[in-house]
Amino acid sequence: MLNATSVLCRSGQRRTFSTLLAALLLAGTPPLLSAAGAHESARPQTYTVEMIDPPPYFRPSELNIRVGDTVKWHNAGPEGIHIVSETGQSIFSGDVSIGTEWRHTFTRAGEYEIICGRHFFMRSRLTVRNADGSIKPRYEFPYQSAFREFAVPTRDGLPRMIINNRIGDTMWFTIGGGDFYGFEGIPPQNKLAEVDRNGVFVEFATPTPSGDGSSVGVDSLVMDKFGNVWFTERIANQIGKLTPDGEMTEYPLATEGGYALGVDIDRNGNVWFAERYGNRIGWITPNGEITEVEMPEPDSEPRTVFVASTGLVWYTARAANEIGYYDPKAQTFHRIKIPTQIARPAGIAETSDGTIYFVEMVGNKIGKVVGGRVVEFALPTPFAAPFKIVADADDKLWFTEVFGNAIGHFDPETGKIREFKIPTEDSRPGGIALDDDGNVWFTEQKGNKVAYIDLPELERITGERLVASVHRRDEAAPAAAARPKQTIQAHQTHAYDSVDVSAGGRKAPAAAPAPQVVAPLSTQSGAVSGSIGCCESTEQADSDPPWRLTAIEFSVPTPGGFPGNALAEDERGRIWFPEMFGNKIGVLDSKTGIVEEIALPEPVSMPTSVALDGEGNLWIAEFRGNRLARLNTRSLALKEFDLPREAALPSSVIVDEGGTVWLTELGANRIAAFDPKTETFAEYALPRPESSPLGIASDGDGKLWVSLTNEEYGQVARFDTRTKKFVLFDLPQGADSASGILVDGSKVWLALGGSGEVAAYDTETGGWRRYALPGEGAAPFQIALDRNGLIWITDGGGFGTDGANQIVALDPVTGRSRKLAIPQPRSKPSGILIGSDGAIWFTKKGTNTLARVVLTTTQ
Template sequence: MRAVRAWLLAGLGWALGCSASLATQASDLAPAAVARSPESSEPGRAPSAAATDAYVESAVTKVQARLHQLRSSAKRPFSLFAYDVPTPHAVPHIIAIDEKDRVWVTESGGRFARNFIDVPAVNKVARLDQGGTITEWTTGTEGSSPMGILFGPDGDMWVAERLANRISRRSADGTRLVRYDIPTPDAWPTAIVLDSQGNGWVTETMADKLARIDAKTGQVTEVPLPATKTKSTGIAVDRQDRVWVAMRDVGTLGRYDPRTGTFDQFKLPTPDSKPCGLVVDGAGQVWFSMRNAGKIGLIHEDGSIQEFATDNRHGGPFFLAADKRGDIWFSELFSNRVGRFEPKTRTFEYFELPGKDAFPAGIALDSKGNLWFAQQGSNVVGVIVRTDLSYLAGETPGAGPGGKIVNARHEFVELEVPTPQSVPGIVAVDARDTVWFTQMGGGWVSPGFPPGPGGSAIGYYKDGALHELKTPTPESGPTSMSLDPCGDDVWVTLRTANRIARIRDFKITEYAIPLPGALPVGIAVDLDHNVWVALSDANKLARMTPEGEWRFLDMPNPKAEPRTIFVDSANEVWFAQKTGNRIGHLDKDRWTVETWELPTRLGWPLSLMEDADGNIWFAEMRSDKLGMFDRKTKKITEYALPVQSAPFKVNYDKASNAIWVSTVFYNAILRFDLTKKQVVSIYKIPAEGAWMGGLDRDSQGCLWFSEQFANKLGRLCIEGVSSATLGPGATPGTGASAGR
């Protein structure tokens, strides 16, 4: 929108100044041998000798996510991404998330029961990384059927290998592997958990025992359960380091106290309920699933039990996970869905999975609150994306801003991007009304972005058609974009390739950033043709001169993650720190920065823009606010936007006295009135769950935007705002109340 910008600046009396250069206690019912601590029992077996990593990398596969836009039982839209496991009939079973949010899954194969996924056992563990690559390792023994998997605080990975009758512990760097053999033959070690001292506890499903792996010595001892033919599976450790076990076939929960050697048993009220999964929530409460009863349950410290019935008696609640809000998520083995139970309201919400016979099993939450699950029957790992960023701050959604909403007559046009799942991102309209946009691809680091390869193209709309320019580096991940205010060049960050790119005459030239792993995100060009880049992982700002010389400036606060950079009308450089939660100004002469912290904790400032008075406006993506930095007073003022809207891009419109805002989760473009200081219009885009991204205006005042998950480029023309003539199918004007 170069023409609009030139008009805008001239109208404000600004000169560009461009450079010429270019429980009931039941321990008394147990046999005496049961009520002993591992320390007093037989010493068991010592671990196998430490060896080089016997986990052999067997395959590395690039996978493409399949996006499904669905609605929950509460009629809420949700986005689900599915990834096929490369090994056929792998029967992905248990999910674990490591500290880098990489998703690990055990490939157990079958040999459970003749009438349930009766396929050969498998011996693999797989990892899905942010780049959309699934790496598979064999466990060293054919048909070992790995089941339970978890990561210790030291990063070591623990795996229970059911048919190999052992536990494997692999170091984070893969250089060390220790095997712990279960003393009882054919015990079927199934689930595994660690206590606060780092000791491993394992259910022996066929042996009616628990196994304990000593954190210091590595010795394995066994503790018999106080019942037989239990087919015990689920296991958990509470805050007192007591070990809970789901004794499935006898309808009982067991609680073992290693300090006293006592075993308490709690018979469940519902007969033949078959408890399977166990989880301890953030408040220390113990929850469990009842596969045959269609219920989940809560057991209190005194042994009393509450049961909560789902809407499907035969759904088969299976594995559990507790999120930071205390909600309990669960897989339903036989109903082809996952569910969420909210204890505060005692209500359920269900999320149907695409296809049939998925038989979902293990579930896990990543650091962003996204729910991952393994689909045994369909050989898929899936994720339901969380669209509530208040979760990350440990908050609950607040109230909307209120007020009257009035929409003018308007018209949307949507254009499909040729490359599937390109994830179109930032949008920029040049002086000739060519609409440019980045194609980010997957593997981005923001909440909800699915693992996948980076994009390989930059798109543009010209003369009524969409076109794509392939980047010289494949899967380069084009992310942010900026126009040279004094020329025709378009500049783009290539986050995956660690480069920036210049588009001139529709040809791309790439420039390497001389700093490995910098993660270039934001980009801006000043009036002297210098290119400024926000290097998020390097925690630096960078400048590349027209001569190709680089200079770097460290952020004063660690791990600030600078994401946005902006050059104002006076050729001054501004930036926003996502994690640092600050707005900053760079003094080019002194090569120093000054920053100002946002009033709201974890606001996630993004997208900077200047108004006619020189104030700097920005979106606060996580806190659902619009921020304004007053250059005179050096104070930040915040304005509430609709709840769970996730504002992303802002665009100043002098003629309309407004800030236009794209919203990721609200699926709308907002008009924020600068006089009323509130949202006065909300234009919902046609595609549901589209995840809006970039935003810019053309010479007619129409708004161009990207739809990241819908894989579209869109245009919104509004009567009274744009000069474009609307068609007969335009949407009539409406009036409504603001808020959620």
């Protein structure tokens, strides 16, 4: 998209820079202008409310607005810092300092009581009306009116797992907080809580010093027949017990850093637990005696335990990609491999006939264990990320979809799957349980709510029979029979939009497909492969290196996001990328295939390039926004910096060895240096007008190399950061345009879109070596160097061409290459990155995907 290289048009004509620039801007305009036009036609309004220290505190104190309008709260002081919130905690500004403001756009009608989160006596009323003047909330789906949601009193509590109260009419849940993947910006918590059907909460904190949950992280819980609540502390690696009288006891586990997660209870009152990083399961007796059992495979990451009616203790192992059980009598494990690769199994449930079901978070499926084998059922919504599952008294299964933002319902007899979307956007439901009337309760981790579905109401709206009660409490019954049939929840390292690698990102059919069966692990050799590649390397008669290429795809969640021209990898192996038309920054967990998106605050920013510094900051070039942005990858705090010159069109960004951030300014014919300490810019003009700088790379020794896209000049520039001077070098065949650029020691590599070549300039000899790319219409765009010395090239062309629609791996020593042909037309492979583990990642703008190349030797 952003290669304003004015590659030679196939008719032999050249585009001038001004023509290219206009075309480039127009190329990004249609989807963005259409959205702006729709917004204008709706005529949303912005209202200002002054927050002041003396009464009436909010001015005006009452306000009537419409759905889609924005309210801007300005702190006029003169002395107090205020927080904009409301009694239902649907909005929360954080601290608003004197002289600053915070704004919120209201998307749902209703009456809101606005309060100051620091001074509860400061109150005002806000009425949000629909277009027809009504104030009743409008739901996306009619059945959402059957949901009952209650905000958790602890701010950012991140409620995790939930169970039915066996001796009362309430539900119990954990308030565990964050500090795990996907919730890094939220601190851990150390609380348990009880809630009734009216949304009345009672909270209990663990006896942590200073009441601080940073060393605790309460996760999963179970109740014994006496009403004692047993729970896990993942960070402290302890088992806790809360009695009905409010007394709390903690039992440290032996394995340091074991990360205790899921729990369940057997008929003898023994509480079973899973230690994810301790690689163990174990049990604690009612008297506090602890026994641990090592898992059969190292680093298998057990996360959920479930005591079946047979007394067998089932578990799911995240890294081992298996479900299995431990027989306490025989003291043996039985392991069953899951057919879907990287399934990330999580919750477990059992129906009345003893059948075990479980969910695959990344596999995006429900699994059923049949005779030591696994049968799988794909979910209708791709990347829904099912997390926890529970069976009702009619043997129907209910489950949470973390990224589908829904509660699912599965009928094992018919194979039919229904999904009920949660009213709160991106609530990330976690634990799930049934109360004594069969209502489905669940936690909303990001929504910071506990909710239930009023099943009689849901049945009335949908016209389907869905109501079923769990086991009624029977004090005379043994503990095993009294236990509500539910999954005892476990920890999942979340992120934001899961990708089904085995399905190549394609949507699964609504009906359950033909089941897929796999034999137990003990009868297999090696791992089960379930990945479907997007493309495969093409044999070439003139070059036949001893390896072949395939690729696996990961969909970008936002339709038309258009992943941009650069990728960056952080210290945790996450892959960051810009979404040019999505106006977002995406991040992919390379281990789970799960994608998170962070929206940029200003519309039409059009991020094109990203780079990471040594402090965990992601730097973003906002092409249309004419800004440089800094995103902290841990806290997700974002700050933007306007460029000194209008219409500079920042295109590429890097961070040099000294921590200075450098940008190319395509429209201003300059490069810019940004000092993160002083937050100031310095600009340096190219020696020739309209050079159109695009790519930039550092040699690590004070010199920058800049690719120039004006093919009439046919040059590349070197900039000395000490002398602040440019030197220009002619390209090997003169009239050509350079886009991607790479420095490898004394070699400077360039992607030459006009000639369909890559070329290497030797700074020691002053000579060039050229390599023609295979394929008709080749127009290389970006390049990267792997640990084996291979040069990797994306060939999706720049503006006005799709190139040869391929990835090429070039051996610069032999000159031999292998291409990865992409079957989808106009895929526009663009940005490319070599990961720290050697994996090759690239973006495909045209198909809105990221892809990972898999290289295998053929000798």
